[in-house]
Amino acid sequence: MASLFRELSLGHSKRDSIPPPLKPPPLSIMLSKPTITTTDLGSPLGQLGTQLSDSDLRSTAYEIFVAVCRTSSGKPLTYTPNSNSDSPTNHSTHSPNSPALQRSLTSAAASKMKKALGLKSPGSGSKKSPGSGQGKIRRGLTVGELMRAQMRVSETVDSRIRRALLRIAAGQVGRRIESIVLPLELLQQLKLLDFTDQQEYEMWQKRTMKVLEAGLLLHPHVPLDKSNPTSQRLQQILHGAMDRPIETGKNNESMQVLRSAVMSLASRSDGSLSEICHWADGIPLNLRLYEMLLQACFDVNDETSIIDEIDELMEHIKKTWTILGMNQMLHNLCFTWVLFHRFVATGQVETDLLDAADGQLAEVAKDAKTTKDPQCSKILSSTLSSILGWAEKRLLAYHDTFDRGNAQTMQGIVSLGVLAAKILVEDISNEYRRKRKSEVDVARTRIETYIRSSLRTAFAQRMEKADSSRRASKNQPNPLPILAILAKDVGELAVNEKQVFSPILKRWHPFSAGVAVATLHACYGNEIKQFISSIVELTPDAVQVLRAADKLEKDLVQIAVEDSVDSDDGGKAIIREMPPYEAEVAIANLVKGWIKARLDRLKEWVDRNLQQEVWNPQANQEGYAPSAVEVLRIIDETLDAYFQLPIPMHPALLPDLMAGLDRCLQYYATKAKSGCGSRNKYVPNMPALTRCTAGSKFVWKKKDKLPNTQKRNSQVVTMNGDNSFGVPQLCVRINTLHRIRSELDVLEKRIITHLRNSESAHAEDFTNGLAKKFELTPAACIEGVQQLSEAVAYKIIFHDLSHVLWDGLYVGELSSSRIEPFTQELERNLLIISNTIHERVRTRIVTDIMRASFDGFLFVLLAGGPSRAFTLQDSQIIEDDFNSLKDLFWANGDGLPADLIDKFSTTVRSILPLLKTDTESLVERYRRVTLETYGSSARSKLPLPPTSGQWNPTDPNSLLRVLCYRNDEAASKFLKKNYNLPKKL
Numbered sequence: 001m002a003s004l005f006r007e008l009s010l011g012h013s014k015r016d017s018i019p020p021p022l023k024p025p026p027l028s029i030m031l032s033k034p035t036i037t038t039t040d041l042g043s044p045l046g047q048l049g050t051q052l053s054d055s056d057l058r059s060t061a062y063e064i065f066v067a068v069c070r071t072s073s074g075k076p077l078t079y080t081p082n083s084n085s086d087s088p089t090n091h092s093t094h095s096p097n098s099p100a101l102q103r104s105l106t107s108a109a110a111s112k113m114k115k116a117l118g119l120k121s122p123g124s125g126s127k128k129s130p131g132s133g134q135g136k137i138r139r140g141l142t143v144g145e146l147m148r149a150q151m152r153v154s155e156t157v158d159s160r161i162r163r164a165l166l167r168i169a170a171g172q173v174g175r176r177i178e179s180i181v182l183p184l185e186l187l188q189q190l191k192l193l194d195f196t197d198q199q200e201y202e203m204w205q206k207r208t209m210k211v212l213e214a215g216l217l218l219h220p221h222v223p224l225d226k227s228n229p230t231s232q233r234l235q236q237i238l239h240g241a242m243d244r245p246i247e248t249g250k251n252n253e254s255m256q257v258l259r260s261a262v263m264s265l266a267s268r269s270d271g272s273l274s275e276i277c278h279w280a281d282g283i284p285l286n287l288r289l290y291e292m293l294l295q296a297c298f299d300v301n302d303e304t305s306i307i308d309e310i311d312e313l314m315e316h317i318k319k320t321w322t323i324l325g326m327n328q329m330l331h332n333l334c335f336t337w338v339l340f341h342r343f344v345a346t347g348q349v350e351t352d353l354l355d356a357a358d359g360q361l362a363e364v365a366k367d368a369k370t371t372k373d374p375q376c377s378k379i380l381s382s383t384l385s386s387i388l389g390w391a392e393k394r395l396l397a398y399h400d401t402f403d404r405g406n407a408q409t410m411q412g413i414v415s416l417g418v419l420a421a422k423i424l425v426e427d428i429s430n431e432y433r434r435k436r437k438s439e440v441d442v443a444r445t446r447i448e449t450y451i452r453s454s455l456r457t458a459f460a461q462r463m464e465k466a467d468s469s470r471r472a473s474k475n476q477p478n479p480l481p482i483l484a485i486l487a488k489d490v491g492e493l494a495v496n497e498k499q500v501f502s503p504i505l506k507r508w509h510p511f512s513a514g515v516a517v518a519t520l521h522a523c524y525g526n527e528i529k530q531f532i533s534s535i536v537e538l539t540p541d542a543v544q545v546l547r548a549a550d551k552l553e554k555d556l557v558q559i560a561v562e563d564s565v566d567s568d569d570g571g572k573a574i575i576r577e578m579p580p581y582e583a584e585v586a587i588a589n590l591v592k593g594w595i596k597a598r599l600d601r602l603k604e605w606v607d608r609n610l611q612q613e614v615w616n617p618q619a620n621q622e623g624y625a626p627s628a629v630e631v632l633r634i635i636d637e638t639l640d641a642y643f644q645l646p647i648p649m650h651p652a653l654l655p656d657l658m659a660g661l662d663r664c665l666q667y668y669a670t671k672a673k674s675g676c677g678s679r680n681k682y683v684p685n686m687p688a689l690t691r692c693t694a695g696s697k698f699v700w701k702k703k704d705k706l707p708n709t710q711k712r713n714s715q716v717v718t719m720n721g722d723n724s725f726g727v728p729q730l731c732v733r734i735n736t737l738h739r740i741r742s743e744l745d746v747l748e749k750r751i752i753t754h755l756r757n758s759e760s761a762h763a764e765d766f767t768n769g770l771a772k773k774f775e776l777t778p779a780a781c782i783e784g785v786q787q788l789s790e791a792v793a794y795k796i797i798f799h800d801l802s803h804v805l806w807d808g809l810y811v812g813e814l815s816s817s818r819i820e821p822f823t824q825e826l827e828r829n830l831l832i833i834s835n836t837i838h839e840r841v842r843t844r845i846v847t848d849i850m851r852a853s854f855d856g857f858l859f860v861l862l863a864g865g866p867s868r869a870f871t872l873q874d875s876q877i878i879e880d881d882f883n884s885l886k887d888l889f890w891a892n893g894d895g896l897p898a899d900l901i902d903k904f905s906t907t908v909r910s911i912l913p914l915l916k917t918d919t920e921s922l923v924e925r926y927r928r929v930t931l932e933t934y935g936s937s938a939r940s941k942l943p944l945p946p947t948s949g950q951w952n953p954t955d956p957n958s959l960l961r962v963l964c965y966r967n968d969e970a971a972s973k974f975l976k977k978n979y980n981l982p983k984k985l
Contacts, residue, residue, distance in 0.1 A: 041344050044337065044386035045291060045379065046284025049218050054292070056207045061292035061320075062151045063186065064280065066161050067177050068319040069144060111308045117339075117356035119306055143316050146309060150296035156196070164189040178322040179275040183208045183215075184262045187248050188255065202245050209241045212279070216265045219282035221325055224265070234261035281325025283375055287334055290324050293317045294338040303342065304350040329367035329376060336360040337383050340416065344390065354412035361387075361419050368427040381428050384420040391417030395450040399458040399493075404500050411504045414450075418443045418508055447509040452519045455497070459523040462489040481541040483531055487548035490524050491555050498559055513563035514574040517556040521578045524552060528581050538590040543646045546590075550583035550648070584649065591645065591653050598638050599660040606631060606664060610671045615729035615736075617836050624735040624838075631668055632743050635661050639747065643754040650758040654751070662774045665740060669780035672733050673787050676725055679852070682794040683859075686947050689960070690982055691975040692869040692967050727800065727829070730792045731836040731845070734785050738841050741781035744774045785841060792833070793848035797856040801825050809860050810868050810878075819857075819881035823888050826853060830888075846896060850889045851904045857882060858908055858951050861915070862961040866984050869967035875916035882908055910953050914962045919970045926959040942978050 052060075111119075148158050167189040172180060187208055195201040217224070217231055217238075224231055237258050240246070246254045266277040280286055297313060299305040307313065321327065326334075336357055343353035368380060391413050394401040402410040422442045466485040497516045505512035528549045535542050557578060564571025609627040619626050642657055643650055797805065804822045811817050830846065837845055860868065861878065870878070886905055889896045914922065930942050933956055937943075945956035952958050963971045964981065975981040 041341065041390050042386065043288075043291075043341075044382040044384075045287040045334070046219075046382070048214050048285060048288065050210050050214050052207070052210050052214060056210065057288050058151055058292045058295075059153070059157075059207065060183070060211050060280075061289045062147070062153050063161055063182060064289065064320050064323055065147060065151075065293060065317065066144065066158070067165055067182055068323065069147075069316045111311050113311050113314060114306060114308065117306075117359055119352045119356055143312055146307075146313060147296055147316070150298075150300050150307070150313070151292070152300060160190065160194050161186075163194065176275065179277055181212075181262055181266050181277045181279045182323070183211050183279070184259060188250065188259075191248070205245050205248075206242060209238045211285075212262060213238045214285045215279040215282060216262060219285045220265065220268075221278035221282040222268045228265075230261050230264045233257070234265065237261065276322065276325075278325070280323055283379060286324040286326065287330065287379065290317075290320065290326055290331075290334050291338055293320060294335055295342075297338075298342060304346045304353060306356075329364070329371055330379070332360055332363045332367055333380060333383055336364055337387075340387055348409060351408050351412055354409065354416065358412055358416045358419065361416060361423075365419060365423050365427070368423045377428060381424065384424050384428075388417055388420040388424065391420070392450070396453040397457045398450060398454045398501065400454075400461075402501070407500055407504060410501070411507075414447070414504065414508065418446055421446050443508040447505050447512060448515050451505065451509070451512060451515045455493070455516055455519045456523060458493055459490065459520060462486060462493060463527070465489065481545050483527060483545040484541075484548040486527070487524065487545070487552040490520050491552050494520055494556055494559060498563075502563070511563055511567060511571075511574060514560040514571065517559045517563075518574050518577040521553065521556045524549070525579070525581060528583065532581075532583075532586045535586070535590060538594040538645070540646060542590065543587060546583040546587045547646070547648060549581050550587075553578075553581050553583065587647050588649060588653060591647055591649075592656060594645070595642075595653070595657050595660055598641075599664060602631070602634055602638070602661075602664045603667060605634065606668050606671065610668070613724075615724055615732040617728045617732050619732070622735065622739070622838070623732055623836055624739045625672075625732055628668070628736040628739055631665070632740065632747075635665070635747065636750070639751060639754065643758065648759065651755060654755075658751075658774065662776045665744075665774065665777040666780040669737055669740065669777060669784050672736055673784040676730055676733065676788055677791045677795070678787055679790040679794040681791070682798040683855070684798065686863045686949075687865045689964050689975075689979075690866040690984055691964055691972045692866070692983070727792055727796060727833065728836050730788050730795070731833060734788045734792070734841055734845065735836075735838045737781040737784045737788070738838050741778055741785075742840075744777060748773055785844070789841070789845045789848045790852075792845055793852035794855075796826070796829050796849060797852040800829065805856050805860065806864075810864065810870075812867070814870075814874050814877050818877065819884055823884060827888060843896065846889065847900060847904070850896060850901065853885060854905055854908050857885060858911060861911065861965070862951060862958065864965065868965055870915060870965050871967045872916055872918065874967075875912065878915055879912050882912065907951055911951055911958065911962075914953055914959065917962075919963070919966055919968045919974075922959060922963055922966070923970070923974050926956060926963065929954055929959060930956050944979055 144158075148155070164186050168180070168185045172185070187205065190201075190204070192198065192201045195204065213235075217235060237246070237254070246252075246258070248255050262279070263277075266279040268278065280289060294317065296317075297306050297310050299307050318326075318331070321331070339353050339357035339360060343350060343357060346353075348354075364380070364384075371377060371380070394413060395410075395417055398410060425442045463482075463486055466482050466489055469485050470480065470482045494517050497520075498513050502513035502516060509515065528545070531545060557575065560574045560578065561571050564574050567573075606627075609630065613625050613627045615625055617623055620629075638657070638661065642654075647653075801822060804825050808817055808821055809819060826849075830849065833845060833849070834842060861870075882905075886901050889901055890898060917925075927942065930945065931939065933945070934943055945960060947957050948955060963975060972983075
């Protein structure tokens with residue numbers, strides 16, 4: 001004991017011969033708590049269960065520190081670490097003047113420990129508060145004086161402790177400090193006279209009693225049996241001392257009982273042979289006391305700075321290990337906690353402290369792999385859980401805590417949290433040990449959890465913000481829908497994540513950006529899918545939201561692909577986490593619904609208006625139906641409305657719209673010609689064949705006349721405006737179909753213009769003509785015009801003019817029934833048609849009328865019935881009449897072209913020569929043609945050839961009909977003999 005306490009002295013008589021020590025801070029500072037805030041960070045070292053404040057613990061820790069360290073009187077004692085100084089059991093004795101006790105404080109940058117911890121030295125750029133001790137040269141300052149200042153202990157208290165320790169040393173010669181119970185000895189040595197007043201003494205005594213209670217009864221190093229009588233006796237003494245101070249004289253009975261109980265409990269062995277009194281080495285008392293000592297490493301004038309003399313101070317702090325039962329692992333753990341706690345408590349601004357805590361935690365990780373002590377494991381787990389819990393409060397919502405300005409802080413907190421999690425899972429968790437380590441990547445799993453949690457929180461905040469923005473702008477024109485605002489915000493959030501946070505998190509998770517955007521994709525996906533399922537029609541808001549969603553998805557996928565470019569699967573796993581929103585599909589479906597609704601309405605309109613259409617030629621100057629004007633207008637408006645839709649795929653969906661409009665127009669064209677008949681409706685059936693009697697002429701009786709041959713007023717027939725199928729009305733239908741056909745080109749050109757202005761159009765959209773052309777309507781219009789034109793022509797000839805054609809032409813004497821009345825009526829009809837029909841289809845319909853009149857002329861000659869009979873001399877009259885008919889259409893060169901007339905008169909001109917061929921020659925030709933047609937079977941009996949309707953001079957039926965209408969006895973006999981034809985119907 002003498003070797004230990006020889007250096008303890010109150011002597012400051014030579015103080016004047018040395019440089020003045022560093023002036024300690026004012027008492028108000030020393031006695032006050034640090035200005036720290038740790039409301040969400042409780043101590044993991046454990047609760048003491050007694051009313052010992054941090055100040056009480058600090059005072060006790062200082063007493064232990066002074067007891068185990070050496071100070072001097074006279075000359076300033078300094079301490080220079082030797083090669084064995086790391087050992088807490090090295091207590092070699094040195095004389096006051098030994099060089100080993102001299103300490104140099106001349107270089108503030110000499111701290112090896114600060115460099116090892118990564119802490120900045122003065123002048124390296126760290127910002128310190130004014131008055132900081134950093135960078136000052138503390139000449140002549142002893143370790144004891146430095147520690148006193150750092151622990152905010154007054155000189156009076158320090159002197160009192162040193163006096164007590166000298167007295168203890170005098171009475172405990174030869175004993176080591178760890179073999180005595182320091183509070184007990186201090187109680188014995190310090191009297192009321194050592195304090196300024198009774199109150200101070202009583203407070204000190206109560207604090208000392210509480211320390212004994214905490215160390216020996218509440219947290220003993222060696223487990224204590226609750227029924228131990230000594231512990232019960234000590235408990236009674238300590239509780240009594242709380243009410244009334246006890247007399248601490250050496251021979252006092254109460255003191256002797258106290259000493260006996262304390263020594264009995266403190267001397268209980270844990271199985272080792274060392275002479276250690278276990279009074280302060282029980283967990284968590286020892287850890288809390290050691291925590292107080294370690295906090296002294298922080299500059300008292302700057303709470304964020306560790307003093308440059310930490311190397312020397314730490315060597316002396318480690319000397320308390322034997323009393324406190326500390327070891328390197330517990331030291332590493334406590335120092336990690338103190339560094340981390342100070343970083344948190346001082347506002348999380350000094351990243352040096354965070355990096356130092358991270359470095360110390362790496363040492364703890366090494367220790368954790370080897371420790372087998374359950375108590376150490378428990379404290380380790382508690383401390384790491386506290387660090388991890390605090391870190392995860394920030395990391396699970398790191399968007400609320402960090403930004404570009406404090407990203408460095410985030411990196412340190414992530415590193416600390418991940419390392420704490422790895423130690424907890426890999427070195428403490430039994431479940432992890434049972435699994436193959438390859439199954440669990442702790443760091444990656446944690447980072448992924450932080451990313452997903454924080455982004456979900458950030459997304460919810462953005463969603464609330466978007467809703468607020470929408471409500472704030474609802475009275476503004478064209479306010480943005482909430483999901484469109486949200487898509488923009490989420491896109492910005494993703495970009496910020498990629499630029500600010502992903503580079504930090506990539507250290508632990510190589511695809512952090514991909515995880516982030518996959519999380520955002522899922523969050524927004526939940527909202528957009530609900531939105532899509534609720535859409536019932538295409539609205540500007542719906543399209544705006546869907547387009548925003550589509551852009552967001554493309555941006556998120558792009559980030560994921562870029563982030564995963566080096567992954568083993570090329571990013572497929574992340575992309576699988578991002579099932580498509582199919583916003584474009586939703587837009588397309590909405591547009592298709594819009595198209596269908598428009599087309600359905602258009603078809604209903606066509607049906608309704610065609611039922612009401614009267615095809616009045618006077619409806620407009622152009623002579624086409626008002627319904628056609630309206631349907632074309634509706635189609636034009638539909639195309640305009642389509643290209644005004646705020647969608648990105650006008651070219652893609654245009655074929656659907658075009659096909660629908662095409663079908664509607666085709667439907668109109670089909671309905672416009674429906675029920676108007678055709679040429680076959682007006683051409684009468686062929687009458688039965690008869691023969692003529694030479695020189696006879698007879699007129700049909702009324703009852704024998706063919707249908708539709710009654711005499712009628714041609715003007716009434718041709719101009720009957722009440723009949724929707726009258727000739728003028730048919731002409732309006734023709735004009736209408738022509739108008740629609742010609743307007744298609746205009747519509748198609750307008751579509752090209754729309755396409756050029758479309759934001760998503762490409763070059764191929766203009767080269768692909770099918771997408772912008774009407775395919776069904778042109779053919780329907782052409783077919784309709786053709787059918788209606790023939791219907792008009794054959795209606796006029798075979799129906800409206802039947803009274804002059806059937807009833808008059810060549811009936812009876814030819815000289816009095818020639819073609820002039822027919823041509824006059826026909827000319828009047830042609831004039832009406834010319835004034836009604838559009839000029840672009842006028843030639844066609846006049847040509848069809850010409851063809852119909854030629855067919856009617858032949859019909860009279862070859863199927864005119866028994867009222868008509870022709871002699872050879874009549875052939876010239878007939879030929880002259882036909883020339884008159886052709887002249888009507890030629891109109892002295894103002895009508896149809898001559899070559900067109902010649903083309904359609906070919907058949908008539910081939911038949912006319914038969915009319916002036918003698919009967920014998922006709923019969924001979926007929927026999928020859930019949931044999932050629934029917935072969936040798938016709939030699940015995942000539943068969944009756946069927947009516948083909950295709951008149952031809954080589955056709956047996958055509959030749960036979962010329963014979964039937966030949967007013968000649970030989971012809972009559974031939975017909976009687978071979979076919980037994982009657983003379984009348």
